[in-house]
Amino acid sequence: MEKKTVLPGDKIAVSEEFFPGQNTYEFQGTIRSLSMGVVDVDKKAREIRVNPTVKPKTIEVGDYVIGQVESVQQNTANVKIYYLNDRFVANSFSGILFMKNSMKKPWEGSLVKLGDIVRCRVVSKANSLIHLSMEDRKSGVLFALCSRCGKKLQPAGNRAKCVECGNIEHRKFAEDFVLFENLKP
Numbered sequence: 351m352e353k354k355t356v357l358p359g360d361k362i363a364v365s366e367e368f369f370p371g372q373n374t375y376e377f378q379g380t381i382r383s384l385s386m387g388v389v390d391v392d393k394k395a396r397e398i399r400v401n402p403t404v405k406p407k408t409i410e411v412g413d414y415v416i417g418q419v420e421s422v423q424q425n426t427a428n429v430k431i432y433y434l435n436d437r438f439v440a441n442s443f444s445g446i447l448f449m450k451n452s453m454k455k456p457w458e459g460s461l462v463k464l465g466d467i468v469r470c471r472v473v474s475k476a477n478s479l480i481h482l483s484m485e486d487r488k489s490g491v492l493f494a495l496c497s498r499c500g501k502k503l504q505p506a507g508n509r510a511k512c513v514e515c516g517n518i519e520h521r522k523f524a525e526d527f528v529l530f531e532n533l534k535p
């Protein structure tokens with residue numbers, strides 16, 4: 351297989367062919383990339399992974415990160431961070447998104463869902479944890495797939511609509527959500 355460069359959200363294989371390795375995730379029968387990097391296949395282990403190119407850097411309060419929601423609890427979500435100030439980090443690390451600190455007004459429903467690609471601002475490093483917030487307009491969901499059918503969500507006002515099945519979903523979207531249209535599944 352040729353060395354292939356991919357973007358976050360790019361489909362790199364189907365689940366029947368390979369196991370998802372580093373910097374990939376599985377979504378409805380496909381394996382997709384979590385970062386920009388080069389696809390790497392381990393034929394023996396039948397594993398496919400993505401090797402990012404940029405080395406890690408120290409994270410500071412006020413930095414912006416982009417990552418993927420890896421779990422959602424009632425008041426927090428864990429975000430696996432892959433970009434720091436729009437640069438890819440080779441060794442990903444996790445931050446905690448605090449939902450209550452992320453909205454000025456009361457908010458109905460979830461701000462994020464599992465698998466979403468989100469941009470957050472680092473607001474604290476207390477207790478050796480990376481505290482994240484989505485309060486400002488720049489922060490929020492950048493890319494999301496329909497939780498009903500797995501197709502890409504398109505912006506529709508302050509909500510998003512599935513291009514395939516018409517399902518309307520709520521998230522806290524970043525103001526430039528529409529610009530991320532080319533992150534195709």
Ligand SMILES: [Zn+2]
Pocket residue numbers: 496497498499500501512513514515516517
């Ligand atoms: Zn759908």
